[in-house]
Amino acid sequence: MKVLVAVKRVVDYNVKVRVKSDNTGIELTNVKMSMNPFDEIAVEEAIRLKEANKVSEIIIVSIGPKQSQETIRTALAMGADRGILIETESEIQPLSVAKLLKEVCDQEKPELVILGKQAIDDDANQTGQMLSALLNWSQGTFASKLEIEEDKLLVTREIDGGLETLKLTMPSIITTDLRLNEPRYASLPNIMKAKKKPIEEKKPEDFGIDISPRLTTLKVIEPPKREAGVMLESIPQLVDKLKNEAKVI
Amino acid sequence: MKKIASIITKENIENLKLICGENGWTDAEDINEKYLSEERNFYKSYSPIILRPDSTLKISNILKYCYKKNIPIVPQGGNTGLVGGTVSGHISNEIILNLEKMNKVRELSHTDSVLIVEAGVKLHEVQSIAKSINKFFPLSLASEGTCQIGGNLATNAGGVHVIKYGNARDLALGLEVVLADGTIINGLKKLRKDNSGYNLNQLFIGSEGTLGIITAASLKLFPIPYEVNTILLALDSLENAIEIMNELKKIYLERLSALEFFSNFSLEIVLKNTTNTMRPFEKNYPWYILIDIEGTPDTNHNSNSIENFLFENLKKNTIKDGIVAKNLKEKENFWKLRDSIPYAQKPEGASIKHDISIPISKISQFLDESTKKIHKAIPNIRPCIFGHLGDGNIHFNLSKPIQMENLVFEEYQDKINKIIFDIVINYNGSISAEHGIGLVKKEAIKNYKDKSEITIMKNIKKIFDEKNILNPGKLI
Ligand SMILES: Cc1cc2nc3c(=O)[nH]c(=O)nc-3n(C[C@H](O)[C@H](O)[C@H](O)COP(=O)(O)OP(=O)(O)OC[C@H]3O[C@@H](n4cnc5c(N)ncnc54)[C@H](O)[C@@H]3O)c2cc1C
Helix, strand or coil: CEEEEECCEEECCCCCCCECCCCCCECCCCCCEEECHHHHHHHHHHHHHHHCCCCCEEEEEEEECCCHHHHHHHHHHHCCCEEEEEECCCCCCHHHHHHHHHHHHHHHCCCEEEEECCCCCCCCCCHHHHHHHHHCCEEEEEEEEEEEECCEEEEEEEECCEEEEEEEECCEEEEECHHHCCCCCEEHHHHHHHCCCCEEEECHHHHCCCCCCCCCCCCCCCCCCCCCCCCCCCHHHHHHHHHHCCCCC | CCCCCCCCCHHHHHHHHHHHCCCCEEEHHHCCHHHHCCCCCCCCCCCCEEECCCCHHHHHHHHHHHHHHCCCEEEECCCCCCCCCCCCCCCCCCEEEECCCCCCEEEEECCCCEEEEECCCEHHHHHHHHHHCCEECCCCCCCCCCCEHHHHHHCCCCCCCHHHHCCHHHHEEEEEEECCCCCEEEECCCCCCCCCCCCHHHHHCCCCCCCCEEEEEEEECEECCEEEEEEEEEECCHHHHHHHHHHHHHHHHHHEEEEEEEEHHHHHHHHHHCCCCCCCCCCCCCEEEEEEEEECCCHHHHHHHHHHHHHHHHHHCCCCEEEECCCHHHHHHHHHHHHCHHHHCHHHCCEECCEEECCHHHHHHHHHHHHHHHHHHCCCCEEEEEEEHHHCEEEEEEECCCCCCHHHHHCCHHHHHHHHHHHHHHCCCECECCCCCCCCCHHHHHHHCCHHHHHHHHHHHHHHCCCCCECCCCCC
């Protein structure tokens, strides 16, 4: 069984992002970029399935600028088999990503696609669900546990008040939650092996897909600074503040 | 040096309280333990009051008064020092003067790349202030959340970036210091060059509070390094580690910003005693080195050339295994393994610690010889060896044998020290690479430092502090 994993190159989770002075986006010069953490979990899960002999090949797909190749290499160094880079310098939104992934699925015919539940840059949380709709495959989102039982997938999800387990008929789309696994380190011998693994390079046009954005970003601004708290002396003072300053009572 | 057996009267204390002003002191009965204990648990302090002044003028007035009344003072920073430098009540009736309320930023200049802060600002705050204007302050030690910049300068702290940026000494452009008689020396220059006479600032740096109280410092800031690559390597011999290090220094010269090493025992106790740590390799190896290499604007070029170097060595078997941090969280994880070692040693019971430096070419010979001799003296002793390999600075720490009582092990301290120090001196090393002398190594330097140097040091002490009221009995 083939697995396809989608990975995105994003600003590292531990970077404190700064908004550009012209409010068109965030500052990206000299900022550390890494694989989206949820995607790293997706890669790790695919590798564990392969190690358990449930999966024969892991294909990594990334859509984005040229440097996304490094992100694919990272996944290959963790243990994936080959990569496909769909290179574009333009802004690309979840629907376009889902459409491109659908094309790749049509060509590669995987039984399973694993994606992060969201990318930490736009936090859209849409691509997996859209892909499932476009392919008309079953979906298990926010997976915190994944098991394969013959031709079925058992997906555990954390929901309000407990855990829910779904049984899916494959082919399926899975999106990962944080607790699914702890990704492994990339070891030098594996990084060395990864250099020899193939990465196919494509462009969105090769698939005949129009990726022009459907949404326009008007402005990016910092969240308002939290004001420092004050200690009050008495209840009447509190009531007074609520009435006259906060104007909530 | 003259011993003063000072008697501190009620009146003295009341006067000092007046000088410090409201909230500027703590009475004996309210003193928090943290001011009276010290990291190594060798000494317990006694101080009739803790002074916590918040201005240079107040510190000057305190010293004027103490000078007149012969009251000795122990300057105290974050109290993370490892040689008992902040202990009071052992040599005479000293009073502790803690600098934590000297915590203001005086000046921050992007153009001059200079930050002027008061002595009590914590090291990690200094780092974040620099970061807030897109600059970098490179001093970095495992105690940075607690230690103060004044304490760092007073001990000439080293840390993990010495290999590229030097010791605390190299990062200060000027100091403001209050002398024993209360005189304020304002040397807060912002100059990169100044040859107008003896450099007094450098004399105060590393003087461990025995020549003056550092009240503020003017610090050098640097550009934030381009993306840093963090790599943890596993090796089967220290010779290979040194070989790799020398190659890296040759190729990357200016870009190598940290090169730390630790033994397998160090790693094992960290994994055992520290939460949220993950075993880095499937197998165990005798030695590990942790490397930070700063990138250049062309990031692609960076990781490729570093990787090629590592692959070559992997093929030659000079590196057994390695991991490369693929994001900042992993970088933190790798560093956590290194930074947790001193803390992870505590649950292992009593330890005897050495902070020594050896010429790099002699390190592996030194380790061979000393571990052999130590094992002969105490079979089953557990060496916990780690340190700043790039600077030849080894923390040659020894944990007690599992079965031995703490007190029994501590009895061996002098014997073990003698074994180690004799070998260190034989290899032209130093018995204190970065932690200083304080109270712990005061006797030892008498035997291991050149006699004429000690005489000059004593004379210098007399010039600055003829009454011996500044941290008496420490260092000299
Ligand atoms: C976990 C751990 C890791 C460490 N790692 C390192 C390391 O890598 N490199 C290293 O060099 N050290 C290291 N140390 C030792 C220690 O943190 C440093 O020596 C630090 O610089 C001390 O700063 P402090 O503010 O805590 O000083 P304190 O411990 O309060 O004082 C140290 C000495 O300086 C004097 N002093 C303090 N402030 C002033 C002042 N304003 N004016 C005059 N004298 C003053 C004191 O009297 C005392 O003699 C480590 C300590 C710990 C606990």
